[in-house]
Structure formats: C-alpha cells, structure tokens
C-alpha cells in the first residue's frame with residue numbers, strides 16, 4: 001500500500017536515538033532545549049516550548065491566551081478536531097467559521113461575520129485559531145486585523161505548514177509559525193508531519209510572558225523562578241502556582257527531533273518536487289477537467305503536508321453525487337494498493353460538536369469542499385514513479401465512475 005503520508009527515518013536518526021538511550025537522560029535532560037533551539041531556528045520565532053503533542057500545544061496556548069469557562073474562540077471548520085478541542089479543554093467554547101472551498105482556509109468573510117455575531121451577543125472571541133491547511137499559510141495578516149478589532153489572541157495552527165512561507169502586503173516574505181502576525185503558533189511532530197518525534201508538538205512565540213506561562217503549564221504549573229517563590233527551603237525547592245499538566249516531551253523524542261530538524265529543508269524541497277510533478281501530470285491528463293486543484297494563495301509557498309485534489313462538481317450535479325464519485329475513487333485507489341485519505345470531515349458535522357450546540361451557523365464552503373476532497377500520497381520518501389502510478393490510477397478509476 002502506498003499511504004497518503006509516512007515518516008522518513010534514516011540511519012543517522014536511529015543512531016541519534018540509540019546514543020540518547022545510552023546517555024544519562026531519557027527525559028527532562030538537555031535534548032529538549034536543543035530541540036527547542038532548532039525549532040526557533042526553523043521558524044524564526046524567539047521562544048519554543050516542546051510538548052507531548054500538537055494537541056497539548058493547542059490546549060496550553062488556549063490557556064496562555066487566558067481562555068476559560070464562559071469564553072469563546074473561533075477556528076476553521078475544516079481542520080483536525082484538535083484545533084477546536086484545545087479550547088474545550090480550557091473550559092471555553094469554540095465556534096467554527098466556514099472555509100473558502102478553493103483553499104480550505106478560513107473564509108475571511110465568514111470569520112468577520114462570526115466575530116461580529118459573537119461580539120453582538122456580548123461574548124466576543126478571546127482567541128482565533130487560523131489553520132494553515134495542507135501546508136499553505138492562512139491569510140494571517142487579515143486574520144490578525146480581525147482579531148485586533150476585538151483584542152483577541154491569534155494562535156496559528158501550523159501543524160501542516162512548518163517550512164512554508166507567505167508574503168505580506170508590503171512584500172516581506174515570512175515563515176509560517178514565525179509569529180510575526182500570530183501571538184503564538186503550534187506545531188505537531190506526528191509521523192505524517194514534515195519532521196517527527198513519534199508523538200510531539202510545540203508552541204512557538206515571540207512573547208516572553210506567554211513563553212514563561214507555557215513553561216510552567218507544561219510541568220504542573222511548577223516554578224523554580226526565585227523572583228516568584230514565596231520562600232526558599234533549599235536548592236530542591238519549587239512551588240506550584242497554578243494547575244498545570246504533565247505535557248512534557250522526552251529526551252528520546254527530542255534526540256530524534258533534533259536529527260530530523262536538520263533535514264526539514266531537504267524534506268520540504270522533496271515535497272514541493274512531488275507536488276510539482278502531480279500538478280504537471282494532472283494538468284496535461286485527458287481527465288484534467290474532472291479535477292480542481294486545491295488553490296495555494298498568491299505569495300504563499302506551501303510546505304505540502306498534504307496533496308489534495310478536489311473532484312469538480314459537474315453542471316446539474318448535487319454534492320451527494322460528487323461525494324459518491326469521491327467514494328468510488330477512494331475505493332478504486334485502495335483496490336490498486338494506493339491509500340488516500342480525506343482531510344477533514346467538517347468539525348460542525350461531528351456529533352459531539354453538534355450535541356454541544358457548538359456547530360450552529362452556515363457552512364456551505366466546508367460542505368462543498370468536504371464532498372469532493374481527497375488527499376493523495378505525499379511524503380518525501382516517494383519516488384517519481386509513485387506519482388505517475390497514482391495519476392494513472394486516478395484517471396483509470398474516474399473513467400469508470402458515473
């Protein structure tokens with residue numbers, strides 16, 4: 001089976017973990033700080049706090065944004081549920097905004113409408129989480145302007161976009177997760193992501209106050225900062241000043257992370273090559289009109305966590321018809337030993353969100369996107385022949401579809 005994504009672990013990655021196993025530190029040792037330093041280098045952000053998962057990073061960033069019971073936050077309807085769950089763990093209420101189906105990024109119009117509605121109801125959002133879907137970067141500059149209008153914190157969900165860049169209105173080229181527009185950004189190091197630590201995540205920020213809060217929250221709310229202690233009984237002494245969590249990442253994981261971080265540029269370059277091959281082969285295929293490529297916004301260079309195709313809705317066709325053709329394509333590819341995936345089921349359609357009354361609103365963009373999207377294999381270990389095989393299989397299956 002050719003999967004939609006997988007890690008690329010090389011001999012030196014294995015050697016780095018073995019060396020760590022022979023060292024004094026399996027956890028809470030020097031590799032965590034080394035990995036955090038590497039993440040600052042890769043993103044350009046000043047501070048990094050590595051944690052046990054991207055989900056933990058979303059939870060802690062929501063807490064650092066001051067989210068709690070009675071507060072609301074807004075995120076994109078097309079994302080992994082973690083983007084919204086981070087707010088729920090903090091006791092707050094996430095509200096989904098519709099997406100632009102051509103990019104699957106949050107629609108700025110929808111975001112403005114949701115923010116205005118919440119403000120009118122006296123519960124203006126405290127947090128906005130734009131999602132850099134598939135590896136291209138959301139319009140962070142515009143999202144920040146909307147957030148500033150209600151003094152909300154922006155946490156960029158950059159789980160898909162490590163290594164991507166975007167261009168500002170003035171022409172500056174900035175890195176995803178550089179926190180030039182967002183107050184904080186979160187990363188994930190799950191094996192399908194650009195670099196992996198097995199499970200793992202991080203929050204990056206340029207805000208020293210948020211950084212210090214995040215460090216405490218990662219370890220039970222414990223501090224050893226002499227300026228904060230109410231007394232000092234000895235060198236062992238620490239105090240818990242808030243209820244934090246055990247969201248630490250291990251030195252074993254960070255040894256792998258440091259080794260992988262050095263390869264980000266090469267891995268992302270290969271992802272871009274694969275995307276360019278797909279683009280070129282689909283564009284010249286006789287069935288090109290059956291597909292609508294996911295658009296990458298102008299000025300953005302995607303890091304291609306995913307390579308998404310969208311089935312074109314034909315004249316007179318309903319979304320149910322498109323979804324049936326997508327299912328036929330999904331099954332046909334699997335029969336040919338290719339395992340595509342669907343990213344994502346709109347969050348508002350999740351029963352738990354619907355039950356909690358978190359999903360009221362208008363989601364025509366997300367529903368249209370979801371009906372026809374399919375993520376094809378995209379990972380740096382693929383060879384060019386894999387791309388040709390996938391493109392041929394897509395054409396073969398679609399030619400048999402209704």
Ligand SMILES: Cc1ncc(COP(=O)(O)O)c(C=O)c1O
Pocket residue numbers: 053054055056079080082083131157159160187188189190199200201
């Ligand atoms: C957009 C997005 N945000 C957050 C996460 C959560 O990351 P993790 O799996 O490391 O908890 C994911 C993971 O797939 C994701 O795709």
